[in-house]
Amino acid sequence: MNSLLTPMEINGLKIPNRIVMAPLATWFSDESGKVNEKHLKHYGDRKGPGLMIVEATTVSPEGRLSETQLGLFDDNQIDGHKELAALIEKNGSVPGIQIHHAGGKSTLKTNYGLLPLVPSKSGVKEGKECRELTVEDIHRIQRDFANAAQRAVEAGYRYIELHGAHGYLGTQFLSPITNKRTDGYGGSLSNRQRFVLELYSLVEKAVEGRAVVSIRLGAAEKDGLTLEEGIDTAEKLKAMGIRVIHISSAHSIPKLDVLEDDRFSPLFNISAYVKKATGLTVIGVGGIKKAEEAQLAVETGLTDMVAVGKAILCDPKWAEKTVSGKGDEIELCIGCSPCRWFTEPEKCPVRVKREN
Numbered sequence: 001m002n003s004l005l006t007p008m009e010i011n012g013l014k015i016p017n018r019i020v021m022a023p024l025a026t027w028f029s030d031e032s033g034k035v036n037e038k039h040l041k042h043y044g045d046r047k048g049p050g051l052m053i054v055e056a057t058t059v060s061p062e063g064r065l066s067e068t069q070l071g072l073f074d075d076n077q078i079d080g081h082k083e084l085a086a087l088i089e090k091n092g093s094v095p096g097i098q099i100h101h102a103g104g105k106s107t108l109k110t111n112y113g114l115l116p117l118v119p120s121k122s123g124v125k126e127g128k129e130c131r132e133l134t135v136e137d138i139h140r141i142q143r144d145f146a147n148a149a150q151r152a153v154e155a156g157y158r159y160i161e162l163h164g165a166h167g168y169l170g171t172q173f174l175s176p177i178t179n180k181r182t183d184g185y186g187g188s189l190s191n192r193q194r195f196v197l198e199l200y201s202l203v204e205k206a207v208e209g210r211a212v213v214s215i216r217l218g219a220a221e222k223d224g225l226t227l228e229e230g231i232d233t234a235e236k237l238k239a240m241g242i243r244v245i246h247i248s249s250a251h252s253i254p255k256l257d258v259l260e261d262d263r264f265s266p267l268f269n270i271s272a273y274v275k276k277a278t279g280l281t282v283i284g285v286g287g288i289k290k291a292e293e294a295q296l297a298v299e300t301g302l303t304d305m306v307a308v309g310k311a312i313l314c315d316p317k318w319a320e321k322t323v324s325g326k327g328d329e330i331e332l333c334i335g336c337s338p339c340r341w342f343t344e345p346e347k348c349p350v351r352v353k354r355e356n
């Protein structure tokens, strides 16, 4: 039986424990998209996860979700990432990064005037200023991902995660809600999967085995992409050679009729279903607050690795305490809705209590 602290090896990459710091956007950068001192402090404070996934980092200037999002679309952004990846490694975690394109979730404001690009205009809110992607645009964005992945490897990241969840570009292609294209990238499930599958293949080739390539896959949603379709995508990625997959939701979290384990959130259960169906090494996420919950998820075989999001924002020592057997000293996330860390991290009540 595995424990949360049992080391892992994925394609030769040694990971000291099964705690994953989930990708968590800080919006600490500026128009340059570069890493700065605030990032170094934020990630440097959070020692202990086996794998640390640096937040959604845009691959193209027109794919930004925020004006202050990190970027890897230009060579001059590499040096800052070198410093960040080296710091994470020095602190004992495997440095990973999530690479991202927001597609129709960008705006003219977040993009500094560049027009947002979408799979199909009929899938977006009326009046939104955007342009439908041509096939040339699609191929250019796929190359942007591959170039960003090469920069990530040069910077020292050993795990590269393609963002294919939460309503961003990967999801916009996979989901019938946002993909109304009538060419080879829309319509049938295999057409909707084409963008993501081609992307994985291109990035794998670009990385040439120098890092583990994974996807955060939005495997299901309400009234759109079904879990069966999500599992089908995971199966196809497995056949293409993917070894680890990070499972989350697509545009929204669906209601599941039956839970594999009702001690865990519906979101966490989605990853359990994908693991069971595909046999892939899975990172599960969703609602883990206590060290003992993360331990139970691994011990019962529900997941292979546990990503911790809001709880590790609230208590930067979440993983350090867990690894040193002091999980009962974790300052617990109280689950604000919405989470303060989206817009005003200084107002997180757990943080305010600690700092006063």
Ligand SMILES: Cc1cc2nc3c(=O)[nH]c(=O)nc-3n(C[C@H](O)[C@H](O)[C@H](O)COP(=O)(O)O)c2cc1C
Residues within 6 Å of the ligand: 022, 023, 024, 025, 026, 055, 056, 098, 163, 165, 166, 216, 248, 285, 286, 287, 288, 307, 308, 309, 310, 311, 339, 341, 342
């Ligand atoms: C402040 C904040 C920022 C986030 N940023 C990202 C991100 O950059 N990429 C991503 O895939 N998910 C992001 N998420 C989602 C988390 O990674 C995670 O999937 C979600 O919070 C559920 O896990 P939890 O219950 O452990 O928090 C973010 C969530 C929060 C609260």
